[in-house]
Structures are given as C-alpha cells and as structure tokens.
Amino acid sequence: MSYRRIRRACHGRAPAVRVSLALAIVVALGCGPVSHVEPPPPKPVPKVLVIGVDGVRTDRVLTTGATYLRALMSEGLYATGQLDLAPGVKSLSGPAWSTILTGVNPEKHGVRDNTFAGRQYTRYPDFLTRLERLRPDLDTLAVTLWRTFFDTGLLHQVDWHATLRPGVDYAEHLKDEMIIRRMTDLISRHRVDVVFLHLVNPDKVAHKHGPLGPEYVTALDTMDLGIGRLVDAVRRRPTYRNEKWSVIVVTDHGHRDEGGHGGLSPEELQIFLLAAGPGIRHERRHEAKLVDVAPTVFAQLGMRIPADFEGVPLGGELPGK
Template identity: 25%
Template structure:
C-alpha cells in the first residue's frame, strides 16, 4: 500500500510531558529587562522569575538564516552549511532553504524517535519536510509555494483563521510608519492565533512557535525609540516596538494558559539587537585600495560608473518606487 507521507512508529500509550519552544527573532535583554521591570511584559516576567534565563551566544555571523539552523541541528554553520540568506552559485546568488541544511534537524530526530512535533514559522524550513506532526514554514518561503505539511494543513483551518501570513504585507519606507506598524501587529496576531489554534487542534509532544515580526520591526523603527541614535526625532512611533513586545507577551501568556502545569517552556532568540550606526562595504574598500579588479563586461562597467555617481541598487529601487515601476524590478 502506498503512503503519501512517511510512517512513524509512535507509542501513544506512554506518558509524555509537553515541551513548548517559543522563538522571538531578534529579542534582546537590553529591552526585555527594563520593560519587565516596568511591568509591560508580565508573562516573560513570570517565566524569568519561576525559571532560569541568561544570554546565549549567537552564531558567527549572528544572522537569522544561519542561527536557526544551528539551533535546529546543534551544529555550527561550518557543519550545517548555511552562512547567510543567500548562497553563491557560480556567478549567481540563490536564497537558502531547508535543502541546504546538511545535518538532521531537531524535528527529524524527534520524529524518528516517535515524538509528535509541530513547527510554525521557523526560518529556513522551506520546503516543508515530512515529519511526524505538522509544519508551516517561515521566512524565505516563496510566494505561492507549498508552505505546509501535511499539504492540507492550512486549508483545514483558514476558514476560521484566514490565509496564513509568512511575512509582512507592507515594506517600510519613510512616511508609511502608521500603516507599516499596523501591518506588523497584524502579522504578530496572525502567527499567534494560528499557533494557539494548532496547539488545541493538533496532537503534539514538542511544539516550536516562532515570531519573526519584532526583528523586522526593529530593523525599520529602532531609531524612533532610541534617544541616543543620531537619527532620533520625537514622533508618535516612539513606543511602537515596546507595544509589539507587549503583544507577543500577551500571546505567550495565552499559550502558557493552554499548557499543563508539568509542561516545559523555552523562550529563545537567534541573536540580539541594537542600533546600526555605520556600515562598511568591503568590496568598495578593496576596490579603493587596488585589491579588487572588476571584469571588463559592459554591464559591470556600467554598474561601477553608476555607483561612483551615487546610484546604488537601493537608490535605483527608490527611483522606481517614485515612478510606480518598482514591481518591474522585483
């Protein structure tokens, strides 16, 4: 008899204490400690006071795409094979995905041992892997791709929860802060609501729930709350990041309320966060020092000439945005 999914041997008669893992991308104690002390994050405060907490070392580099595979596999990037969001392939660059991870993941090992696993929105999990349980993939999943396992998982619940959202619908640009913040909060709610529903509706022994929205938000809006930032200015958006943390904390509380008293809970991040004050483009530095040579292809020379006149790829995209042609370059 043919099976459309792997068969896992599970002894459902044995007693299993549940484990809930909550990933908060980019979370930092630099923000959590003062906001816990001020009473804004009561559920994180409860976990910290009743359990243990501390700083984790991230990967080298401390970036989302290699850090989560390191958590998944217990191996450093040199062993699991993911170093960045992109992977060079000859003259081209491809986005990394789960097929680039060279070591077995936590959910594969748990599945093989007979445990039932749920994985929600964790980066670098696309395409979804057959596991003993269920999976919805996270960022780096292509639009229109098959993002869940089993294949009908989202279809079973979207009439109640709406279409699943992997990432924001709106990209930040100066002037759209209010709309952007509403969209980010909507993403937190979508992930939280799906997580809560699947906690109740599906069987699981270990569940990994990941919130990506705070990381994306802090990249865009950090300067609005940081009075020491060179680009700080008083705006109505000063507390947007804090309120995003509060919203995630509320969902953590609702998840904890669904657990038995003997369940174990881990809250973790892939890296910390802070202000970006300066950047170094190593290729430009090497070019200026005569340590890098450009090939003579016309397109390469055209790009170099444009760069010398201040036209970067980001600047070119902003020009296209102003004339409504950005989608042609996407």
C-alpha cells in the first residue's frame, strides 16, 4: 500500500468502500504530522581538579581576602585539622604529599621525611596512576615544581606531566605563575579529566619570612588569585555545560611563627581540605585528614573506592570499597 493512499485517508478523501489495511494502519497510528522526538541530553561527564598548596597555615588563610577560597567554601565543604603523625614521621612535604596522593598513611607508603627512604609506591601508587590503570580512557595531568615527585615515582603513570627544568634559575615568585598560566591554557583548550597541580610559593615565603608578616599575606593572596584563575579556566571550557567538575584544595603542613616545619608544634601540624562539587554538602568540619583526598577523587568520578585506601570521600555517595 502506497504512502499516497495513506495520506489521502488522513485527509478524509479515501473511498467509502474497500476499507483496507491502509485505513487500519491510519487508525492505529493516528493522522497528522509525525512528531520529532528529541534525544535525551548527554549525561554530564565527571571531572576533578586537585590543587595542592604547600605550607599554608590554616589560621592565616582567612586573615587575607581569600576571595576565591571563600567562594569555594560557600559552595562546598571546608575542613580544618592537624596532622596525626606516627612516631618518627616529620611534618614535612615528603610524607604529607605521599599521603595525599596515595590515599594511605606513612605506616603504609613508607615515607617519613624528605629523603623518601622506604617508599612503597609500587604497592601503594598515587591516585592518578591508579586511575590510569583502571580507566586508560581518562586524560590525566600533573604539574609540580618539585621534581622529586617524579624522580621518586610518587607521581608515576600520568598522561601529561611537567616540572621545571633542572639548572634553570627561575625567579621564585614566577614559578607558580608559570605553571598556573600553563595549566589554565590546558584546562581551557584541551580534553582533561583529572588534574593535579602543586603550588609552592606560600611555603617558600614562609621559610624565608615566616607566616606572620606581609610577605606571607601577599603570597596567600597570590595563591588565592591563582586558584580563581584555574576555576575560571574550568568554567570557560567549551564543553563545560556537559561536564560536572569537582574542585579540591589541600595543604600539606603549617609553619612555626618564625618559619620552618618538621616538628610537632600545633602551628606546624595545621592542615585544611576544601572540596566543592556534585553531592558535596556545604558544611564546616574540624577533622581534616590528608588520606581523604584520593577517595574523594574516586567518589566524584563515580568510581569504586580501592579497598586499601584509608580515608573516606568528603561528602557525596560512596561508590563502594
């Protein structure tokens, strides 16, 4: 039966006799134009930006403007706390960043100071390496000014990584600016899924001038501006409307009033975690733990939490261990 005869039936011009299969089809389907069914919108793709800020003393952060940090706090979870160090573990960057990136404490990853002696990264790899092994389709990026992260294997399997070239004398205040500029360009223009960025200037300034003076305030304000630029780069992505981003900001230790760390004073042990993204409630906590960063990344990506992680996600649903 031709389309023409069916169309005539729809307009009431079909013969009165010989009610045919065509008319039965018309009655069943209805007359009139065929409606266009819109396909369902694509499911937003989860992505995570982790910003590590070295040597930021928690009690000094909110004495500055902290415009962009405060904005993230208003959207998500802000937790303060103190390092809980086992005997023999120092309040240094080596143990702290190992804990942040591996999701396990020094008793497992083996790093107790900045020599990185005893490291167990083969057994407890960083979360980027774990993601690459579980989901090779993910695009992972890592940038740090501390080459030791790569030289020791703390950051091992990453799609794209960068650090400063050895032997080049960069002006101290320009180091963070260089990697922020590079990362904002990469985030704005390229496909990325999980990003880790490590900023060091607050720690450098605190070592030189202490955390109580105007130099440290300037360093914190500059860090805050850099965080704002990174978040803005995320929101300027052409594909942003089809993505759901989570942002995590974490520091590794504090500083004594005169500058320096490694001991057990309350000022040296200060840490904070900030997380904003889908499923993370707006709240304030006082039990920040560095092991919570890695499981939060997995949870925000909707991935099963590795069984050997020692932390828990900062809000959101727990995909399972």
